[in-house]
Amino acid sequence: MAQQQATLTISGYVGSDPVNFSRNENAPACSLRIGSTSSYYHNEEKAWKERPTTWMTVKAYKSLASNVLKSVHKGDAIVVCGNLNTESWHKDGEDRSRVVLEATSIGHDLNRGISEFTKTSYARNRNVANAESKNKDYSENGDSQNQNFAMKNPMSSKSNSSNSQENEEINDFGGQLDEEQYNDIEGGANDF
Incomplete structure (x- = not known):
């Protein structure tokens, strides 16, 4: 039986600098928050309106995490592709969970600015x-x-x-x- 994955692409702005959460320097891992705000045209007011910002935690691992830590900063416009996962834990007597986007690709959004690429070897x-x-x-x-x-x-x-x-x-x-x-x-x- 095939395993289903919820694949998602999101574009938005980085809310804070990526955080390295790896405990092993040979296995890089980082997380960041991305905020995405969509807009729509309101016909009656004849103006563009913004919807509430959707915030999502993004995690990256291995070489992607290493490159993100060197390349992505607070305020950057980025595009993230990845798989949706649910993280669960128990704290203060309560079960908690959150949806996390485990990135397979992260890059700067070139609709919003320019970027320079440096190939890793x-x-x-x-x-x-x-x-x-x-x-x-x-x-x-x-x-x-x-x-x-x-x-x-x-x-x-x-x-x-x-x-x-x-x-x-x-x-x-x-x-x-x-x-x-x-x-x-x-x-x-x-x-x-």
């Missing part, structure tokens, strides 16, 4: 480390043909290893690029 380093690991495996097995293939195609899933997690990490970007194609992507981004 952690994913590329991970794949380089995996390719080097595969090269080591091939050389230990004396398989020079596969070793040369791995050096030329570090993102390929061809492997003597049966470790599916390692194969998943190598296929994160959905295919292989040779060096010339990669340089075209990197160098051509500003050519539009």
Whole structure:
């Protein structure tokens, strides 16, 4: 049976700077509050009216949390996509709960301002480390043909290893690029 998730996209303004609530520096986690105010046109008064602001807690984890803590600040206009979850706890003899949006993506709302993007390099380093690991495996097995293939195609899933997690990490970007194609992507981004 398929599991249902309530996916939501919300845009609004950040109510306060994101708060790091992680107790482990290797597993970043943060939360923030987003306020979203919609408006409507009142025909009789011939004017735009605002509805009450809806406030929602947003939580982010892992690399998203790390990037949010460095990029998002109080007052920023943002767009958040994620899954609705209910958090429950017991305090002062009462059961309590709240709805939280667990973000899968967060970005600045470019309808309301401009932003600058800085690419992080952690994913590329991970794949380089995996390719080097595969090269080591091939050389230990004396398989020079596969070793040369791995050096030329570090993102390929061809492997003597049966470790599916390692194969998943190598296929994160959905295919292989040779060096010339990669340089075209990197160098051509500003050519539009």
